[in-house]
Amino acid sequence: MSSQSFHVRRSNVAKLDELSQYNGLRTTRWVQPPQGRSVLEIQTTHRPTALQKIPKDQNLLTPPYHWHWYQDEYFYVKQGRYIFTLEGKDSTVSSSDSQPVHIPARARHTFRVDDTHEGPCEIEFSTDVSPRSSPNDPEAYGPNEKFFRNLYQYLDDCWVQGKSPSPFQLLLLLDAAEVSLALPGPAWIAHPVSYAIGVLVGKWFGGYVLGYKTSYPEYYDKSLHSKKTR
Numbered sequence: 001m002s003s004q005s006f007h008v009r010r011s012n013v014a015k016l017d018e019l020s021q022y023n024g025l026r027t028t029r030w031v032q033p034p035q036g037r038s039v040l041e042i043q044t045t046h047r048p049t050a051l052q053k054i055p056k057d058q059n060l061l062t063p064p065y066h067w068h069w070y071q072d073e074y075f076y077v078k079q080g081r082y083i084f085t086l087e088g089k090d091s092t093v094s095s096s097d098s099q100p101v102h103i104p105a106r107a108r109h110t111f112r113v114d115d116t117h118e119g120p121c122e123i124e125f126s127t128d129v130s131p132r133s134s135p136n137d138p139e140a141y142g143p144n145e146k147f148f149r150n151l152y153q154y155l156d157d158c159w160v161q162g163k164s165p166s167p168f169q170l171l172l173l174l175d176a177a178e179v180s181l182a183l184p185g186p187a188w189i190a191h192p193v194s195y196a197i198g199v200l201v202g203k204w205f206g207g208y209v210l211g212y213k214t215s216y217p218e219y220y221d222k223s224l225h226s227k228k229t230r
Contacts, residue, residue: 007163008161010216010218011153011218014149014219015221019149021152025046025047025051026043026045026046026061027046028043028152030042037138038142039125043123044079044121046120047120048116058159060165064182065108065182067106067194068105068127069178070130070178071128071129072103072105073125074102075102075103075111076099076123076125077093077095077122077123078124079121080119080121081113081117082111106187108190111123132178145220147173147214166206166212169212171202172202172206175199181197
C-alpha cells in the first residue's frame with residue numbers, strides 16, 4: 001500500500017521527542033526503560049475535564065479492553081487520578097495511593113484518566129521484556145516505543161482528519177506488539193478467539209493483503225529514539 005493510497009495522511013513526527021494528541025490535550029514521551037522492561041512511557045493529560053465534551057465513540061485516547069500475551073504491566077500515577085478496569089472491575093487510583101498498579105500478563109484490562117479531575121494528570125507505565133526479545137535488544141518485541149508511537153500518531157491523524165481508524169491497521173499493530181483485544185466470556189475461550197482474530201484479520205489480511213505496516217518512517221525512526229534518558 002503506497003502512502004498515496006493510505007487512508008490518512010501521515011504526519012512527520014518521527015523526529016519529535018514528545019507526541020501531542022487532540023490538539024495538545026495529552027502529550028506523551030518515552031525514556032530509556034530500565035533493565036528488564038521493553039518500554040517506559042510518560043503520559044500527561046493536561047485538561048482532563050475537556051474529555052467530557054468528546055463522545056465516547058470519538059475518544060481515541062482510552063485504550064480498548066485488551067490483554068498482553070506475555071508481559072506484566074506496571075503503572076505509576078504521578079499526578080491526578082486514573083480509573084483502571086481489570087477483569088471487569090473498576091478501581092480509581094490517585095497519586096497518593098500505593099504504587100505500582102500491577103497488571104499480570106493475560107489479564108484483561110484498560111485504563112483511562114479521570115475526566116472529573118481538575119488539573120493535569122500524569123501516569124508512567126512500563127512492561128516486562130518479551131520472551132522473544134534477545135538480551136541485546138530488549139525492545140525488539142512486545143509493547144515498545146515503536147508500537148506506541150505508531151499507534152498514537154495514527155489515531156491522532158485519524159481524529160484530526162475526521163477518519164475512522166481502520167480495524168485492520170489497529171489489529172495489525174496490536175498483533176505486532178503481542179497484544180490482543182479482550183473479548184467477554186471465559187478466558188480459556190475468549191483468549192484463543194481474540195488471538196486468532198488478530199492474526200487472521202490484522203496480520204494476514206491487513207498486513208499481507210491490504211498492505212498495512214507495523215511501523216511507518218513518518219512515525220518512528222529507531223536511530224532517533226534508541227537511547228532516551230529522562
